[in-house]
Amino acid sequence: MEAISRAGTVLGVLAKDGVVLAAEKKVTGKLLDLSGAKEGGYGGSGEKIYLLNSNIIGGVAGITSDANSLVNYARSAAQRHLLTYNEDIPVELLAQRLCDMKQGYTQYGGLRPFGVSLLYAGYDPHYQFQLYHSDPSGNYSGWKATCIGANNGTAQSLLKQEYKDDLEVKDAIGLVLRTMSKTMDSTTLGSEKLEFAVLTLDPTTKEPKAKIYRPAEIDALLESEGLAKKDEDTAKRSA
Amino acid sequence: MENLFAITGKGYVIVAADTTSARSIVKMKVDEDKIKVLSPHLLMAYSGEPGDTIQFSEYVERNIRLFQIRNTYPLGPSAAASWIRRSLAESLRSRKPYAVNLLLGGYDTNKHEPHLFWVDYLGTMTEVPFAAHGYGSYFVLSLLDRYHNPEASLEEGLATLKRCIAEVTKRVVVSPGQYKVKVVDKDGAREIEI
Numbered sequence: 010m011e012a013i014s015r016a017g018t019v020l021g022v023l024a025k026d027g028v029v030l031a032a033e034k035k036v037t038g039k040l041l042d043l044s045g046a047k048e049g050g051y052g053g054s055g056e057k058i059y060l061l062n063s064n065i066i067g068g069v070a071g072i073t074s075d076a077n078s079l080v081n082y083a084r085s086a087a088q089r090h091l092l093t094y095n096e097d098i099p100v101e102l103l104a105q106r107l108c109d110m111k112q113g114y115t116q117y118g119g120l121r122p123f124g125v126s127l128l129y130a131g132y133d134p135h136y137q138f139q140l141y142h143s144d145p146s147g148n149y150s151g152w153k154a155t156c157i158g159a160n161n162g163t164a165q166s167l168l169k170q171e172y173k174d175d176l177e178v179k180d181a182i183g184l185v186l187r188t189m190s191k192t193m194d195s196t197t198l199g200s201e202k203l204e205f206a207v208l209t210l211d212p213t214t215k216e217p218k219a220k221i222y223r224p225a226e227i228d229a230l231l232e233s234e235g236l237a238k239k240d241e242d243t244a245k246r247s248a
Numbered sequence: 249m250e251n252l253f254a255i256t257g258k259g260y261v262i263v264a265a266d267t268t269s270a271r272s273i274v275k276m277k278v279d280e281d282k283i284k285v286l287s288p289h290l291l292m293a294y295s296g297e298p299g300d301t302i303q304f305s306e307y308v309e310r311n312i313r314l315f316q317i318r319n320t321y322p323l324g325p326s327a328a329a330s331w332i333r334r335s336l337a338e339s340l341r342s343r344k345p346y347a348v349n350l351l352l353g354g355y356d357t358n359k360h361e362p363h364l365f366w367v368d369y370l371g372t373m374t375e376v377p378f379a380a381h382g383y384g385s386y387f388v389l390s391l392l393d394r395y396h397n398p399e400a401s402l403e404e405g406l407a408t409l410k411r412c413i414a415e416v417t418k419r420v421v422v423s424p425g426q427y428k429v430k431v432v433d434k435d436g437a438r439e440i441e442i
Binding site for chain 1: 319321323324326327330331334358359
C-alpha cells in the first residue's frame with residue numbers, strides 16, 4: 010500500500026464512447042537510457058500502461074516487478090478465455106481473475122501480497138465501456154473516473170468536481186490531461202513523463218480498438234490541448 | 249432412426265427432435281425429450297449412443313448453469329458452443345469418447361440475432377442457417393436448400409419444418425412418428441406444439 014501511494018499516478022476516465030487512461034512515469038533522468046522505449050514497444054511505451062487483451066488496457070501503480078508478473082498473468086488469463094470460449098474476455102471477468110489471485114496472497118502466511126493497484130479500461134458487449142480498479146487485497150470496483158498512485162486524493166477530488174455524465178472521448182482526454190498536469194509533481198508535461206492510452210470502438214468493424222500513444226503522439230496531443238512544456242514556452246518568450 | 253432438425257429465421261431458431269428411444273429394432277419409448285434448455289436463450293438437441301447422450305447433455309447443462317451462477321450473466325450462444333465443442337473434442341481423445349451429435353440453437357441477447365451450430369461427435373463445429381442430423385438429413389438438407397428463408401416469420405418457419413417432417417415420414421424406411429419442437433427467440437426458449 011505504501012509503495013502504491015508513492016508510485017506514479019495513473020488516471021482513468023470513462024466516457025460515453027470510450028475510455029481514457031493516463032499515467033505518470035516516475036523513472037526518468039538524464040542518464041536513463043530510453044532509446045528502447047522511444048518508439049513505444051508493442052503494448053505500451055514501457056512502464057505503466059499495457060495492452061492486456063485486444064479489448065482491455067491496464068494501468069499499473071506499485072512495485073514494477075510485481076506488476077510485470079500480474080500483467081503476464083492477465084494476458085494468459087485473457088488468452089485462455091479466448092481459447093475455451095472463442096470470444097474476448099469480459100472486462101469484469103478479467104478483473105475477477107486477477108483479484109482471485111491477489112486475494113490468495115493475503116490469506117496465507119509466508120508470502121507477500123502483490124504491491125500493485127491496477128486500472129482496467131475495457132469494452133465488452135455486456136456492459137459496453139468500463140473502468141475498474143483493483144487493490145492489493147483483491148478488492149475491485151467499477152468507476153466513472155478514478156485514480157491510483159501518488160496524489161490520488163487530490164486527483165480524485167479534482168475529477169469529482171469536473172466529471173460530467175455523458176462525457177465524450179475528446180472531452181475525457183482533455184479532462185484527464187488537465188487533471189494530470191495539476192496533480193503531477195513536476196510542472197512540465199511531456200512524453201518523457203507521461204503515458205497515454207485510449208480505447209474506442211472502430212467505426213467500421215464495431216470492434217474495440219485500443220490505442221496506446223507513442224511518445225511523439227503524446228507530444229502532439231499535448232500541443233493540441235495547449236498543455237505542452239509550459240516552462241519552455243515562457244523561456245522562449247522571455248528570450 | 250434418430251432425427252434432429254433446426255432452422256433459423258428472422259430473430260428465432262426452431263429446433264426439432266424425434267421422440268423415440270429405440271434399442272435394436274425395438275421401440276422402447278415414444279415420448280423422449282431430446283432437446284435440453286441450457287439457459288434462458290439456448291437450446292441443445294442431441295442424438296447418438298443412448299447412455300452417452302444423457303451423460304454428456306447433463307454434464308453440459310450443469311456446467312453452463314455453473315458459469316451463469318459464478319458470473320451472473322449466461323454464456324452467449326457462440327461462447328457456449330465453443331466450450332461444448334471443446335468438451336467433445338477432448339472426450340474424443342480419451343479412453344471412451346462420447347458418441348453424441350448436437351444441434352445448438354441460441355439467441356444472442358447482446359447483438360439481438362439468432363445463431364445455430366451444427367456439432368458432431370468428432371468435435372466438428374460449423375455455424376449454419378439450417379441443420380440436421382441422422383438419416384433424415386439426407387432428405388431434409390436438400391429440401392431446406394430450396395425452401396429456407398432467413399427472413400421468414402415464425403409461422404413460415406414452422407410450415408417449412410412441417411414440410412421437412414412430412415418428407416422424412418414419407419421417404420425414410422424406419423421413420424419416427426412424433427417430434428418435439430422448441431423455439432428460442434428474444435423472449436427465451438419455449439416448446440411449441442405442431
